[in-house]
Amino acid sequence: SVEELLQRQDERYELLTRRQRGTPVPRHRSLRATVDWSFELCSPEERLLWARLSVFAGGCDLNAAESVCAREGLTRDAVLDVMAGLVEKSIITREEVHGRARYRMLETIRQYGxxxxxxxxxxxxxxxxxxxxYLHLAERVQERWFGPGQVALFASTRTEHANLRAAMEYSLTEPGQAPAGLHMASSLWIYWIVCGLPREGTVxxxxxxxxxxxxxxxxxxxLWAASLLNIYGGNPAPETGTDEVIVMAEESRRLAEQLADPALVAHATYxxxxxxxxxxxxxxxxxxINDGIELERAFGEANPHLRFAQFMLTxxxxxxxxxxxxITVGEECRAACxxxxxxxxxxxxxxxxxxxGVLQARDxxxxxxxxxxxxxxxxxxxxLGLGTAVEFIGWCSIADGDVEQGTRLLGAATVLVKPLGFDFDTYLPPGGWGGRRDHRTVVAEAKAAxxxxxxARAFESGARLSQEEAIALALGTEVVPEKSTAGPGESPLTRREEQIAELLAEGLSNKEIAExxxxxxxxxxTHVANILTKLDCTSRSQVAVWVTQRRRATAERRNGDAG
Incomplete structure (x- = not known):
């Protein structure tokens, strides 16, 4: 049955060696014979690399292959050429991921290796x-996560997730290797959080x-990392485990004090x-937590844990x-970041x-x-963060009187958090907000208006968007329309586009406008492109002329009205 085949998937060579009708060529009578035949066509170095590459799960890049597979019988300098030979023979496939070459094997081929x-x-x-x-990779993540290149660091680490799992599994099942596994799992604490994997990290x-x-x-x-991940969502029921988390955090702090490790004492304190x-x-x-922040400050303003502690306080x-x-802690932290x-x-x-700002009506x-x-x-x-921000921008639009747009944004926010199983009726706001505004209050305001x-029509309009479209809606980015059909004296631009047109007239670059x-x-x-299209302009200077003429026309109308 299918279920039995699934249970025996690791025995695929033995399972598929029975002779089938209509297969006169001997080497194609079984999966093993086919792969044996391919293996025999490889050079000794290619066979050696094929076997050694089998330790990777989910593929690897050239650097990893050279680091792990170069040893007796295969020099580091030879790995690339031998890899190319395996690609030519279709034993491995080459693809580009985040601008780097990555090599993969079919699982059947990997098992043979x-x-x-x-x-x-x-x-x-x-x-x-x-x-x-991969332990070195985990250490590198911990050392470099705070600073330039974060996006690339986490994206490349996410690509290696299967290899990280395999490395930790080896450490926790091989006698004498548990300390390395513990070090590896804890070094990845920020990875588990940023990539939305706190529960896996906790396990x-x-x-x-x-x-x-x-x-x-x-x-x-x-212990520090485990307590952090439990708080952050690694515990399926965090509200029932607060006491246990506090005990774990305190145990980490006591142990740090016993070891006379001031950095870890600071981490454990906050x-x-x-x-x-x-x-x-x-x-x-x-x-x-303020004591912990001051302890972290002693290690310098560039200390990443100082900023992380301030983030947690915020x-x-x-x-x-x-x-x-x-406001006080957040602004200091944001400036440093x-x-x-x-x-x-x-x-x-x-x-x-x-x-x-939303709660204080500073929309x-x-x-x-x-x-x-x-x-x-x-x-x-x-x-989660994207959806929450879109939700709040919807609140701002509704408070500002643009109720239909705000309602669309409420619908767009669900597009982002629905894959996570979140519902703004219960999720947001998370905690006491002084009885000011909440999701239900905002919805009631919108329905009344x-x-x-x-x-319902406006909400569904937002809820039907893709994730990219939901983000574009919140940022004010619109699809480029056809040429403008605005009447005489009417501006074909949106309020945001008029604002950007004014900045273009001041001579600002796109970067300066963004800032x-x-x-x-x-x-x-995108806004500049929309403006050029709507105004039927081919240069920024033409936009500046349009702005000047519009200002003059507006002034003349006002003078006429006054007269």
């Missing part, structure tokens, strides 16, 4: 070499902690405060309606600054913060 590797006796050594390579850390109880720095860091803030002791939590301060804390090139932490700070300022958050989050494809039928309006440069470029 693994059999050959076992027969050589090299498998234990190769698997350990494979683990070491790996819990397994690794159970395998290694040595009271050393590796365990202290792993996390302990954050876990208490998520519990019931707000005053104590604020005191402890999260809770937003939920507890501590507006002054959000901009200076140091961090985009991920900055995206969240912008989101929370936008949130408090224009809030929209600028929220659009910045969207532009920063889009490359990370962080759907539009009526039930018009509200002035706090929008992405790509968004500014």
């Amino acid at each position: 693994r059999e050959q590797l076992r027969s050589t006796g090299e498998e234990p050594e190769l698997r350990r070499s494979h683990r070491d390579h 790996w850390l819990e397994r690794a902690l159970a395998c290694n109880e040595e009271p050393d720095r590796i365990r202290a860091m792993a 996390l302990s405060g954050f876990s208490q803030l998520r519990g019931s002791d707000l005053a104590q939590g604020l005191s402890v 999260v809770v301060a937003t939920q507890c309606n501590l507006v002054d804390v959000v 901009r200076k140091l090139g961090d985009e991920w932490v900055r995206s969240w700070i912008s989101l929370y600054l936008g949130a408090v 224009h300022e809030a929209e600028n913060h929220l659009r910045e958050a969207i532009q920063l989050k889009e490359p990370f494809n962080e759907l 539009l009526g039930e039928t018009a509200y 002035r309006l706090v929008i992405a440069q790509r968004t500014a470029e």
